[in-house]
Amino acid sequence: MQLIRGLGNWPDAIDTAITIGNFDGAHLGHQAMFDEVVRTARERQLASTVISFDPLPHEYFVAQAAPARLQGLRDRYNSIKAAGIERLLLLDFDHEFAAQSADDFVNEVLIDTLHARHLVIGDDFRFGHRRLGNFELLEAASKTHEFTLQQSPTCISGNQRVSSTLIRDHLRNGALSEAATLLGRPYRISGRVVHGDKVGRQLGFPTANVALGRHRPALRGVFAAWAHDEDTGRRHAAVANLGERPTVGGHKLLLEVHLLDAEEQLYGHHLAIDFLEALRHEQRFASLDELKAQIARDADAARELMSRR
Template identity: 45%
Template sequence: MQISVSVPEQSTTPTALTIGNFDGLHLGHRAMLDKLIAVARAHHLPACVLTFEPHPREFFTPDQAPARLTGMREKLALLQAAGVDHTFVLRFGRQLAAQTPQEFIDRVLVQGFGVQHLIIGDDFCFGRKRAGNLATLQAAGAAQGFTVDAMHTVEVDGIRVSSSAVREALFAGNLELAARLLGRTYNVAGRVIHGDKIGRKLGFPTANIQFRRKRIPLDGVFAVTVEGLQERPLQGAASIGVRPTLGYGLKPVLEVHLLDFSAEIYRQHVSVNFVHKLRDQKKYDSVDALKEQIARDVDDTRRYFAGLTRIAANATPEDKSA
């Protein structure tokens, strides 16, 4: 997949295009991308995605913007895995925000992308004061020779799939629902960096995972699997949050204690999959009390994964094939 950080001044080839933030790349996004790629292949066009950095809500109301589900690196990896040919990451700032809907259509869609087929969500708005919408694009397409197709709502268990719904599930600790909405286990990726070694001092060494998001969509202690270190995922107990026992006002951190693992892994890039919530963050009266709780968390993690192993071992051939 090609990645560009600007829109061409003048398109040299027509495109099939979709536009959005694609935060989390959930099942609704996947349905849109599948549709985009099918249209692109049918008409022998590149399947292109236009996304924005920062998220428009982070630009307009930074203190009220929602926690990101995925960082840019994770988003790009998911778009590539979905089969997108070219992703354009357009910087969202005052100049772009000031464009009228017609200016965006003329300068970006027609001149920059040479769009032939555009696929958007049915609630998509754009341009200054969000004045442009699906009807605006359909009228422009009819006048300037490109098709506009709206992707309608995708539902799971009667729930409208959206980034907001995924965040709500994660905040509530309902990882199972979040996974159904995403179509995969929720994960956070980052590089293992040096921390303050507190876990090691307590007898439970942890991998400190660097992530650049200011807000996180979940908080607590979790049973996790970690990819990127061995051929098969490793099991572990993870804490993500501000570590209330060790001090308030700290930025969120992600620490993972890997079960039965002791290799040196600094600077490795890993992906942490959150499979089950054990408990909320809690402030303890002493470091000894925290140490005792960590020991219980590790035991609970072992029991959780042992239970999954027993379920898998007892599954019928029909269950395994499903």
């Protein structure tokens, strides 16, 4: 999939089938929209295209008060790519973009630059300055500019609307199976392995420290997980700790992963961690010996769980 950063870098005048949104989590509802774009693009020989944003619009407007992202940009990119989309246009949501009118977005982005011939939008999609753009405005534009318009219906799982907000709530409560149902896959965080302070190694449980960057997921605690080494293609059963390590005076959010079946040199590798089942909340222990004993119990519990998978 081709990643295009900024409208000015759009490479050509090919006709496109498009969907637009944050797509945080790339959940079942998002996947249905991607499928429609890919299907139509193939039928009509269009370039299947996703327009998304960085930062996300709510992050621009409320900054530190914004809810935690479900995915970092790398994972969002990979999820969209996995759907068969050919192009991802990533727009910088800044002051200038926030001030753009809905009509200007249609004319300058969809028509003049992307040559839209088919557009798929969600049932709650709003866009443009003051969110004045809606389905009715796009419907009128579709007749003027001769593109087809499709509104994707609400995606329901069980008796609930599938949404990033609901998935975030499940993660905050440690309900991984419920989150996985709405995502259509286990919840994943990926990143590059970086050097840490080697506390785990000193305790006899070496860990790979996965860089989170600006990503601050809603999930916290200790988990049984699969660790996918994207550099070698190997998959390892693992224990993952996502927290601040209060026992050793930590204050920075870290993702630390202990492989259960191997001890490998992973520095510089990209690890993708699929969180499968919560083992416990993060807690403070009175001593390093107590922490070491609990880590051993965590490893045994994870090993038993993973053996059944």
